[in-house]
Amino acid sequence: MAGIEIKNLSNSYIEATKEFINSILYGEFGFKPNKELDDDIFNLEDSYRPPNGTFLLILKDKEIIGTAGLRKLSEESAELKRMFIKEEYRGQGLGATLLRKLIDFAKKQNYKKIFLDSDRSLKAAKTLYTKFGFVETERYNNNFRADIFMVKKL
DSSP, X not given: OTTEEEEEOOGGGHHHHHHHXXXXXXXXXXXXXXXXXXXXXXXXXXXXXXXXXXXXXEEETTEEEEEEEEEEXXXXXXXXXXXXXXXXXTTSSHXXXXXXXXXXXXXXXXXXXXXXXXXXXXXXXXXXHHHXXXXXXXXXXXXXXXXXXXXXXX
16 A cells, blocks of 8 residues: 555654544544553553564554554563554554564564453454454453453464
């Protein structure tokens, strides 16, 4: 797709990234802001700081159309967070591209597992995660918005 690039989060995109995530989380999905659950959004720079984590952006003509982050849970595990693609760009393989890059990053950091939480109503997301080897697991956090928890062994 012309004009598309994937970049690591940089200072120049922090505010736009927060706005993009909030537009999907609170706008499209209709969730209410929650300081505890959404702390990583307010502190993107610290929550996904390398080398323990990373946060990727998909840009089209310098506009954010997708995001995904990976953050450290423990010495052996990481968590996939904030994987969102703007509605009109879904179904074009962009989520798979982000997921592939984050799995590669996790392997380079010697993580043994990647966890994620989601909502069963997001069927395309669950299909993507399953395609990449994620399987359902027990609840691993207190995210009351999530009703499915998955893990991938690396």
